[in-house]
Amino acid sequence: MIKNKPTLFTSLSPALIHLYDVSSSIVVIIDVLRATSTIATALYNGAKAIIPVDSVAECIRIGKQIDSITAGERDGQVAEGLQYGNSPFEYPRDFIGNRTLVLTTTNGTKLLHMALEKGAKDVITGSFPNLSAVCEFLVAKNQNVILGCAAWKDRINIEDTLFAGAVIERIKDHFNINCDSSQMASSLYQEAQKDMFEFMKVKNASHYLRLANYGLEKDIRYCLTSDVANVLPVYQEGKLVIGVY
Amino acid sequence: MIKNKPTLFTSLSPALIHLYDVSSSIVVIIDVLRATSTIATALYNGAKAIIPVDSVAECIRIGKQIDSITAGERDGQVAEGLQYGNSPFEYPRDFIGNRTLVLTTTNGTKLLHMALEKGAKDVITGSFPNLSAVCEFLVAKNQNVILGCAAWKDRINIEDTLFAGAVIERIKDHFNINCDSSQMASSLYQEAQKDMFEFMKVKNASHYLRLANYGLEKDIRYCLTSDVANVLPVYQEGKLVIGVY
Numbered sequence: 001m002i003k004n005k006p007t008l009f010t011s012l013s014p015a016l017i018h019l020y021d022v023s024s025s026i027v028v029i030i031d032v033l034r035a036t037s038t039i040a041t042a043l044y045n046g047a048k049a050i051i052p053v054d055s056v057a058e059c060i061r062i063g064k065q066i067d068s069i070t071a072g073e074r075d076g077q078v079a080e081g082l083q084y085g086n087s088p089f090e091y092p093r094d095f096i097g098n099r100t101l102v103l104t105t106t107n108g109t110k111l112l113h114m115a116l117e118k119g120a121k122d123v124i125t126g127s128f129p130n131l132s133a134v135c136e137f138l139v140a141k142n143q144n145v146i147l148g149c150a151a152w153k154d155r156i157n158i159e160d161t162l163f164a165g166a167v168i169e170r171i172k173d174h175f176n177i178n179c180d181s182s183q184m185a186s187s188l189y190q191e192a193q194k195d196m197f198e199f200m201k202v203k204n205a206s207h208y209l210r211l212a213n214y215g216l217e218k219d220i221r222y223c224l225t226s227d228v229a230n231v232l233p234v235y236q237e238g239k240l241v242i243g244v245y
Numbered sequence: 246m247i248k249n250k251p252t253l254f255t256s257l258s259p260a261l262i263h264l265y266d267v268s269s270s271i272v273v274i275i276d277v278l279r280a281t282s283t284i285a286t287a288l289y290n291g292a293k294a295i296i297p298v299d300s301v302a303e304c305i306r307i308g309k310q311i312d313s314i315t316a317g318e319r320d321g322q323v324a325e326g327l328q329y330g331n332s333p334f335e336y337p338r339d340f341i342g343n344r345t346l347v348l349t350t351t352n353g354t355k356l357l358h359m360a361l362e363k364g365a366k367d368v369i370t371g372s373f374p375n376l377s378a379v380c381e382f383l384v385a386k387n388q389n390v391i392l393g394c395a396a397w398k399d400r401i402n403i404e405d406t407l408f409a410g411a412v413i414e415r416i417k418d419h420f421n422i423n424c425d426s427s428q429m430a431s432s433l434y435q436e437a438q439k440d441m442f443e444f445m446k447v448k449n450a451s452h453y454l455r456l457a458n459y460g461l462e463k464d465i466r467y468c469l470t471s472d473v474a475n476v477l478p479v480y481q482e483g484k485l486v487i488g489v490y
Contacts, residue, residue, distance in 0.1 A: 012401060015260050019399055154264055156257060158425045180403045183448040187436055188429055203428040 006144045008175035010164045010182040013151040014111045020146050023119035028126040028134060028167070031108030031150035032159040033207045034086045036233075037223040039103070039240055040130035041088035044229035046097035049239040052109045056081060059104040069096070072104035076214045079104070087219050088129070088229075100239075107150035112235065115148060125240060128163060129222070129229035135170040137232050137245040145175065147182070158188070158205040159224070162196060165189025166226075196224040251389045253420035255409045255427040258396040259356045265391050268364035273371040273379060273412070276353030276395035277404040278452045279331045281478075282468040284348070284485055285375035286333035289474035291342035294484040297354045301326060304349040314341070317349035321459045324349070332464050333374070333474070345484075352395035357480065360393060370485060373408060374467070374474035380415040382477050382490040390420065392427070403433070403450040404469070407441060410434025411471075441469040 009025075011017045030036060039050050053059050056072055056079045063070035063082075071084040078085045086105065103109075108125070115123050121143065126134040138145050147167060149160035165185035168177065172186070192199035197220060200208040211220055222228070234243030254270075256262045275281060284295050298304050301317055301324045308315035308327075316329040323330045331350065348354075353370070360368050366388065371379040383390050392412060394405035410430035413422065417431070437444035442465060445453040456465055467473070479488030 012257070013261060015264075016258060016399065016401070019260075154261065155424075156261070156426045156429070158428060161425075161429065178449065178451055178454070179400075180406075180448075180451050181401045183403060183450065184401070184406065184429065184433055187433060187448070191432055191436065203425075203432070204423065205428065206423055206425050209423070 005174065005176045006142060008145045008147070008168065008177050008182060009179045010147040010149070010168070010185050012149050012156045012161060012181050013154050014107070014114055015154040017111065017114055017148055021144070022115055022146060025120060025144040025146045026122040026124065026138065026141060027115040027120040027146045027148050028124055029108055029112045029115065029148055029150060030126050030160045030163050031105065032127050032163050032223055033211060034088060034219055034223050035103070035105035035108035035150070036125040037127040037129050038086055038088045038091065039125050039233050040127050040229040040231060042091040042096050042101050043233055043240070043242050044231045045091055045093040047091070047101050048098055049100050049241050050233070051100065051102045051239050052112055053102060053104045054109050054113065056104055059102050062102045066100060068100040068102045070102045087216070088222055089219065107152060111148050111150045123235040124243065125233040126163060126167065128166070128224050128226050130231055130233070131166055131226045133230045133232040135167055137243070138167070139171050139174050140245050142174070152207060157207055158200060158203060159207055161185045162189050162192055166193070197221050250419065250421045251387060253390045253392070253413065253422050253427060254424045255392040255394070255430050257394050257401045257406060257426050258399050259352070259359055260399040262356065262359055262363070262393055266389070267360055267391060270365060270389040270391045271367040271369065271383065271386060272360040272365040272391045272393050273369055274353055274357045274360065274393055274395060275371050275405045275408050276350065277372050277408050278456060278468055279333060279464055280348070280350035280353035280395070281370040282372040282374050283331055283333045283336065284370050284478050285372050285474040285476060287336040287341050287346050288478055288485065288487050289476045290336055290338040292336070293343055293345050294486050295478070296345065296347045296484050297357055298347060298349045299354050299358065301349055304347050307347045311345060313345040313347045315347045332461070333467055334464065352397060356393050356395045368480040369488065370478040371408060371412065373411070373469050373471050375476055375478070376411055376471045378475045378477040380412055382488070383412070384416050384419050385490050387419070397452060402452055403445060403448060404452055406430045407434050407437055442466050
C-alpha cells in the first residue's frame with residue numbers, strides 16, 4: 001500500500017455499507033436508473049434544491065408545507081398523491097428552474113439516509129450525467145471515498161456497478177484501492193464502456209428489462225450518457241444543492 | 246422468462262443471502278481460497294467425511310470425541326490447539342484416506358450454517374477442483390439454485406465470484422437467470438478464464454495478496470485448477486460426504 005493516498009472502497013449494495021468506515025469517508029450515492037441521474041439533471045436545469053425523502057406520505061407532507069414540486073414513482077407509475085415521476089425528461093429548465101423538487105425514491109434515498117446516520121463526512125450523488133463533476137470533486141478533496149451503489153431492494157445491479165467502475169477508471173491513481181468490489185466494477189466498466197446500453201440489453205440487466213417494459217429506453221440511454229448534466233449535487237441541511245469544488 | 250426452467254441466483258456475500266429464497270433451493274457454498282477446494286480434495290483423496298464447524302473450540306471438542314484430524318487456520322497459521330491447516334496439499338491420500346476431518350473455517354462454514362438455518366433443500370460445496378461435479382449435479386437435479394459466495398468477512402471477493410461465473414457459463418442454458426450478480430460473475434469469468442491466476446494478480450485481488458504474502462502461490466494455482474478433485478461434497482447429518490448423482 002502506498003502511503004499518503006486516501007482509500008477508495010465500493011459498496012455494491014446498501015446491505016454491505018456497514019462493512020466500510022462511512023464516518024471517515026465521502027460517500028457517493030449511486031442510483032443510475034434513475035434517481036441520481038434525475039437529481040443531477042434537475043439541478044443542472046436550475047432547480048433551487050432537491051429534498052430526497054423516504055416515503056410518498058413524507059413527500060406529500062413536505063409538498064403541502066413549502067412551495068415545491070412533489071415527485072416519485074412506485075411500480076413505474078407516478079405515485080398516488082404526487083405530481084411527477086422519476087424521469088429526467090420531466091425536468092427541463094423552463095419547468096424546474098428556480099423551483100424545489102421533493103423527490104421520493106426507494107433505493108437511493110434509503111442509502112443516503114443510511115450514510116448520514118453512519119456519520120458520513122460528505123454525501124454527494126453520482127450518475128453518468130455528472131460523472132466528471134463527481135470525479136473532479138473526489139480528486140480535489142483527497143479524502144477517503146466510498147462509492148455506494150443503491151442497488152434494487154438490496155440486490156446488486158449492473159448499472160450502479162458500471163458507474164462505480166467508471167469513476168474508479170478515472171481516479172484510481174489518486175487512491176489506494178484494496179477492494180475486490182472496486183476491481184470487479186472497474187473490469188465490468190472496461191468491458192461495457194463502448195456501448196453500455198447494448199451491454200445492459202445483452203446481459204439482460206434486470207433494470208433494463210424493467211424500464212424497457214415501461215417503454216423507457218430513452219431514459220436508459222440518457223442515464224448512461226456522460227456529463228450531460230455536469231453539476232455536483234451535495235447534501236446540505238436536508239437538501240441536495242449544487243456544490244462548489 | 247421461459248417457463249419450466251428452474252431459477253438460478255448468485256449471492257455474492259453472506260450478507261446478501263437473505264435476499265434469496267434459500268428454502269426452495271439447492272445452495273452451493275463457494276469458498277475457493279481455500280475451504281471448499283480443500284474439502285473437495287480431502288474427499289477426493291479418500292476422507293470418510295468432513296465435519297465443518299464454526300469455531301476452534303468446537304473443532305477441539307469434536308476432535309476429542311471422535312477419531313479424527315482437527316484442522317483450521319487463523320491469520321494464516323494453524324490455529325492453537327489444532328493439528329493441521331487449510332491447505333489442500335496437507336491432505337494427500339496416504340494421510341487423509343478413510344479418516345474424518347474436522348475443519349473450522351471462518352467464511353465458508355458461516356455461510357453453510359446460514360443456508361441450513363434458512364432451510365436449504367440441499368447444500369453442496371463448490372470449487373474449481375470439483376467444478377464439473379457441481380455443474381453435472383445441478384443440471385441433473387433440475388431445481389432452483391443459489392450460488393452462495395462465502396466472501397471474506399462479508400466483503401465480496403473476486404475468486405468466489407469467478408467460480409460462480411464458471412458454473413453459470415457451463416449450465417446457464419438449463420436455468421432462468423434474472424439476476425445481475427450472476428451476469429456480472431459470468432462476465433468476470435469470461436474475462437479471467439484464460440489465466441485466472443494472472444487475473445487475480447493483476448487485479449490485486451485481496452485474497453491473492455493475503456495468501457501470496459504467506460508464500461502460498463502454489464495453493465492459489467491449485468485452487469484455480471478445474472476438476473483435479475472432481476467429487477461432489479454434499480452435506481448430510483452434520484457431515485460433508487461424497488454424494489452420488
